[in-house]
Amino acid sequence: xxxxxxxxxxxxxxxxxxxxxxxxxxxxxxxxxxxxxxxxxxxxxxxxxxxxxxxxxxxxxxxxxxxxxxxxxxxxxxxxxxxxxxxxxxxxxxxxxxxxxxxxxxxxxxxxxxxxxxxxxxxxxxxxxxxxxxxxxxxxxxxxxxxxxxxxxxxxxxxxxxxxxxxxxxxxxxxxxxxxxxxxxxxxxxxxxxxxxxxxxxxxxxxxxxxxxxxxxxxxxxxxxxxxxxxxxxxxxxxxxxxxxxxxxxxxxxxxxxxxxxxxxxxxxxxxxxxxxxxxxxxxxxxxxxxxxxxxxxxxxxxxxxxxxxxxxxxxxxxxxxxxxxxxxxxxxxxxxxxxxxxxxxxxxxxxxxxxxxxxxxxxxxxxxxxxxxxxx
Amino acid sequence: xxxxxxxxxxxxxxxxxxxxxxxxxxxxxxxxxxxxxxxxxxxxxxxxxxxxxxxxxxxxxxxxxxxxxxxxxxxxxxxxxxxxxxxxxxxxxxxxxxxxxxxxxxxxxxxxxxxxxxxxxxxxxxxxxxxxxxxxxxxxxxxxxxxxxxxxxxxxxxxxxxxxxxxxxxxxxxxxxxxxxxxxxxxxxxxxxxxxxxxxxxxxxxxxxxxxxxxxxxxxxxxxxxxxxxxxxxxxxxxxxxxxxxxxxxxxxxxxxxxxxxxxxxxxxxxxxxxxxxxxxxxxxxxxxxxxxxxxxxxxxxxxxxxxxxxxxxxxxxxxxxxxxxxxxxxxxxxxxxxxxxxxxxxxxxxxxxxxxxxxxxxxxxxx
Numbered sequence: 128x129x130x131x132x133x134x135x136x137x138x139x140x141x142x143x144x145x146x147x148x149x150x151x152x153x154x155x156x157x158x159x160x161x162x163x164x165x166x167x168x169x170x171x172x173x174x175x176x177x178x179x180x181x182x183x184x185x186x187x188x189x190x191x192x193x194x195x196x197x198x199x200x201x202x203x204x205x206x207x208x209x210x211x212x213x214x215x216x217x218x219x220x221x222x223x224x225x226x227x228x229x230x231x232x233x234x235x236x237x238x239x240x241x242x243x244x245x246x247x248x249x250x251x252x253x254x255x256x257x258x259x260x261x262x263x264x265x266x267x268x269x270x271x272x273x274x275x276x277x278x279x280x281x282x283x284x285x286x287x288x289x290x291x292x293x294x295x296x297x298x299x300x301x302x303x304x305x306x307x308x309x310x311x312x313x314x315x316x317x318x319x320x321x322x323x324x325x326x327x328x329x330x331x332x333x334x335x336x337x338x339x340x341x342x343x344x345x346x347x348x349x350x351x352x353x354x355x356x357x358x359x360x361x362x363x364x365x366x367x368x369x370x371x372x373x374x375x376x377x378x379x380x381x382x383x384x385x386x387x388x389x390x391x392x393x394x395x396x397x398x399x400x401x402x403x404x405x406x407x408x409x410x411x412x413x414x415x416x417x418x419x420x421x422x423x424x425x426x427x428x429x430x431x432x433x434x435x436x437x438x439x440x441x442x443x444x445x446x447x448x449x450x451x452x453x454x455x456x457x458x459x460x461x462x463x464x465x466x467x468x469x470x471x472x473x474x475x476x477x478x479x480x481x482x483x484x485x486x487x488x489x490x491x492x493x494x495x496x497x498x499x500x501x502x503x504x
Numbered sequence: 505x506x507x508x509x510x511x512x513x514x515x516x517x518x519x520x521x522x523x524x525x526x527x528x529x530x531x532x533x534x535x536x537x538x539x540x541x542x543x544x545x546x547x548x549x550x551x552x553x554x555x556x557x558x559x560x561x562x563x564x565x566x567x568x569x570x571x572x573x574x575x576x577x578x579x580x581x582x583x584x585x586x587x588x589x590x591x592x593x594x595x596x597x598x599x600x601x602x603x604x605x606x607x608x609x610x611x612x613x614x615x616x617x618x619x620x621x622x623x624x625x626x627x628x629x630x631x632x633x634x635x636x637x638x639x640x641x642x643x644x645x646x647x648x649x650x651x652x653x654x655x656x657x658x659x660x661x662x663x664x665x666x667x668x669x670x671x672x673x674x675x676x677x678x679x680x681x682x683x684x685x686x687x688x689x690x691x692x693x694x695x696x697x698x699x700x701x702x703x704x705x706x707x708x709x710x711x712x713x714x715x716x717x718x719x720x721x722x723x724x725x726x727x728x729x730x731x732x733x734x735x736x737x738x739x740x741x742x743x744x745x746x747x748x749x750x751x752x753x754x755x756x757x758x759x760x761x762x763x764x765x766x767x768x769x770x771x772x773x774x775x776x777x778x779x780x781x782x783x784x785x786x787x788x789x790x791x792x793x794x795x796x797x798x799x800x801x802x803x804x805x806x807x808x809x810x811x812x813x814x815x816x817x818x819x820x821x822x823x824x825x826x827x828x829x830x831x832x833x834x835x836x837x838x839x840x841x842x843x844x845x846x847x848x849x850x851x852x853x854x855x856x857x858x859x860x861x862x863x864x865x866x867x868x869x870x871x872x
Contacts, residue, residue: 128507128570130788136505196505391864402866406807406856409863410782413804418781424507441774487763493773494766498746501761 130420132200140200143179147208150177154211160468163211164332168287171214171242180213181240183426184220188236195423198371202419206380213374218366219246219292226309226351226359235290235311247288247314249279249337250360257488259294259360260304264339266295271346273297273310275318275339281482285321285335288314292363293344294356307356311348318342326478328471365433367483368440371419375443379412379450382472386457401456408453411446418442434496437489444479444486451476507784509574517574523547524582532832535585535691544586545639554591557725559599569725569790573732573783580736580845581743583837585692587611589729589848590636594644596725600718601677602711606644611636613645613680613698619850621719622646622675623701634682634696635848641682643696646675646714647704674713678704690844691837720795726849727802728790731783733845734809738776738816741838745769745820752825765823772819775812782808796862803850803858810846810855817842 132140152170154163174180175189182197184190191197198213205212216239223236238244255262264277275295282291291312298306314321318341323331351359386405390397422439451473458469480486494500509517527544529535548554553575556567572592579588590611597612598605613632614621623632623645634643680698687695746769749760759765786805789798817839821828828835846852860866 128509128513128784128788129792130505130507130785131792132505194506199505387863387865394865402860403856405865406860409859410804410807410856413801413859414778414782414808417785418778420505420507421781421784424505427506427508437770438774438777441771442778445774445778487767490767490770491763493770494760494763498742498760498766498769498773500746500749500766500769501758503757503761503763503766 130417136196136200139197140204143201143204144208146177146179147204147210151208151210160471161330161332164284164330167211167214168242168245170211174213175241180242184217184240185224188220188224188232189240195371195426196420198374199420199423202374202377203380203416205374206377206384209381209384210377212377212381214242215374216246218363219248221366222292222309222359222363223350225362226355228351231311231348231350244290245284245288246290246292247282247285247335247337248363249282249291249293249312250363251281252278253280253336257485260307260357262294262296262307264293264295266293266297266308266310266344268297268346269343272343273346273349275312275342275344278336278338280324280334280336282321282335282337283333285314285337286323286332290314291337292350294360297353297356301354304357305354307360308353309350309356309359310344311350312342312344316342326475328474330471330475364484365436368436368443368489369422371423371439375447376412376416376419379408379415379446382450382454383408383412386453386469390457397457404449404456405453408446408450411449415442415446434492437484437492438497440483441486441489441493444489447476447479507788509570513570513574516571517578519551520553520575520578521581523551524578524584528582528584529692529837532691532834532837535837541585541638544584548584548586548588549639554588555595555605557592557596557599558605563599563602565596565599565791568792569728569787570784572725573728573787576729576732577736577739577780577783580733580841581740582736583692583740583834583841585638587636587638587640587693589693589726589733589845590634590643591640592729593722593726596722597644597646597677597714598707600712600722601707601714603677603707604709606642608642609640610642610644610679611640613643614848617851618847619854621722622648623678623704632698632701633687634680634698635844636693637682637686637696638694642679643682643698644677644679644707645701646719647678647706649674649676649713674715675719676704676713677707677710679707680705690840692841693844717795720799721790723849724786724795724798724802725790727799727806727855728783728786730845730848731779731786731802731805731809734813734842735776735780735783737838737842737845738772738779738809738813741817741820741835741842742769742772742776744834744838745772745823748824759823768819768823772816775816779805779809779812800859800862803855803862806850807852807855807859810842810852813842813846814839 152166154166179201181190182193183195186192201213219239239246252262266273266275291314293310293312294307296306297308320338321335324334324336325331454469455473460470461467527540527547534540556572557565560566576589593612594610611634613634616631616633680701682696749765750758752759782805786802789801821835824833824835827833857866
């Protein structure tokens with residue numbers, strides 16, 4: 128067991144650190160500003176082109192086929208440099224790797240990985256949130272196409288995306304979760320309207336809602352078999368729950384480091400409650416960093432999507448919300464004007480216990496699938 | 505980086521778990537069984553686990569911090585009423601001081617808040633506590649050495665944790681016989697209060713002075729092992745509560761089928777996993793990182809684990825309902841052990857202060 132760098136890892140770390148000195152885009156913290164979301168596509172391509180993205184993904188889709196440990200190093204160095212975290216699309220990639228045909232994988236994965244094609248995820252609907260299997264968006268076969276009608280919500284980057292990984296109902300005569308199929312839907316076409324959602328911190332570029340009224344998708348763009356959409360969704364959400372996949376440790380570490388600097392600049396201005404909240408946020412971030420290292424090391428035994436992702440998601444949520452509370456207390460609310468980014472960091476943290484499956488859903492999964500507690504009657 | 509356990513480490517964990525499963529207490533009533541306890545002690549003795557941090561002969565420990573942490577976790581999980589943490593820390597001190605191994609069971613003496621190793625103040629004025637004393641007849645502790653060679657320790661003092669006496673140039677190892685006084689917080693690991701420590705009896709054969717830097721690293725080991733014990737305690741307590749929640753019926757259903765109960769246990773399980781991850785790193789860091797970084801890693805692990813363990817054990821009592829508040833239920837034995845380990849080498853607050861100081865924050869804000 129070794130938390131230290133091997134010679135290869137150390138050389139990679141130094142190369143990245145040097146590169147970051149000239150290539151850090153200096154974007155604001157993710158949650159505070161539309162500028163961040165607008166800059167993410169360029170950041171993705173910049174990281175990828177320099178060889179610092181998709182470290183552990185297979186080479187045939189544009190990854191580097193290295194150990195997952197390199198993802199940890201990227202996260203650590205991005206955090207240390209105060210750079211934005213790497214784009215989180217591992218869940219899309221894993222879903223398509225696992226369920227797509229060779230043809231689908233060849234067609235779509237390289238563009239996702241190298242950042243040339245932007246994707247959004249069309250899963251949730253106004254009436255299908257935690258109960259995703261009850262989704263009602265339809266895909267009806269017409270010749271070589273499927274015709275889409277319905278509404279999606281919480282669709283990340285729907286305004287910029289060229290493609291949507293869409294879940295739609297293709298069979299109405301079977302149990303709800305067995306009638307769902309997945310598609311790669313081109314977003315720029317008549318019959319698709321998207322509207323940005325304004326979140327509680329004012330950001331409008333992260334989430335949108337999308338209406339499908341007669342949009343078309345070629346049948347060849349179905350990912351997996353008819354009815355395999357639910358299985359694909361489970362692969363995607365189990366990945367979405369893993370902090371290692373998302374690279375969020377870097378984001379949390381950046382906030383805590385910034386707060387630490389703020390306190391060191393004028394220690395007398397901070398009381399023991401504020402310092403204590405910052406200290407606990409540091410402890411939480413340290414926990415998550417080590418937890419991610421442990422989980423990614425376990426992947427050296429082979430990737431496995433078990434219910435452990437729910438544990439990781441719950442831990443990650445506690446960390447984000449502890450960091451949010453530290454931002455609130457030590458960062459301040461800018462009553463007298465000035466920097467309100469701390470308030471936005473805090474407000475953004477409230478969504479973490481909802482997105483990617485609520486904390487209540489995660490607890491259900493842990494109780495049933497890990498602790499073996501009986502089903503509720 | 506590859507933080508998977510090696511096959512040897514997996515085997516060590518399995519073997520510790522096996523000993524605890526065979527000889528550990530399964531019920532509160534079994535805590536009073538001296539024959540079972542003697543068999544447990546003999547098995548631990550035979551394993552050599554207490555000597556893992558002893559000297560290879562070249563001044564370095566036989567094992568990293570990870571191996572004793574794995575043992576500590578399994579002993580905590582099974583509420584093993586056998587000394588381990590204390591003797592391991594005593595062996596660490598002897599190795600650092602270049603002293604020969606103890607001839608019989610020996611543990612360490614700490615201050616009464618279990619936070620400080622160095623005995624300060626007027627001789628005999630402030631009592632110390634020997635922790636984890638089962639099977640031990642003596643304890644070692646440190647006394648400041650006024651006549652020490654200042655040059656040898658100048659570098660070390662620059663990195664010292666604030667716990668070490670900045671005026672002392674070095675420390676010597678002292679030893680005291682244990683009396684019969686026992687304190688009752690942890691039902692599985694009794695303490696002995698040490699009252700008459702003057703004049704200190706220095707350990708014969710010590711080759712070198714203990715530096716402030718040594719104390720920093722020693723503290724990191726103590727924190728990592730106490731955190732590992734807490735990981736185990738949490739795991740054992742959650743398992744106990746899950747078992748109960750599957751059996752106990754109300755409203756015609758197992759209480760474990762109710763979401764209100766499921767969610768409490770799910771939270772407890774997640775906290776346990778978080779504690780394991782942060783503690784594994786702290787245990788590795790003991791020897792692998794510079795002393796101040798090792799201490800910061802251990803302080804973070806301990807702060808997290810101490811707070812998590814109290815929450816988890818409280819949850820476990822709640823899941824057991826009225827029964828959880830009776831002496832006969834093992835839940836309070838877990839809680840007591842959690843509170844005790846939570847204080848070893850400093851409680852959550854002390855360690856939060858250590859971590860903040862490591863980041864240049866906290867002096868004068870109410871943190872020790």
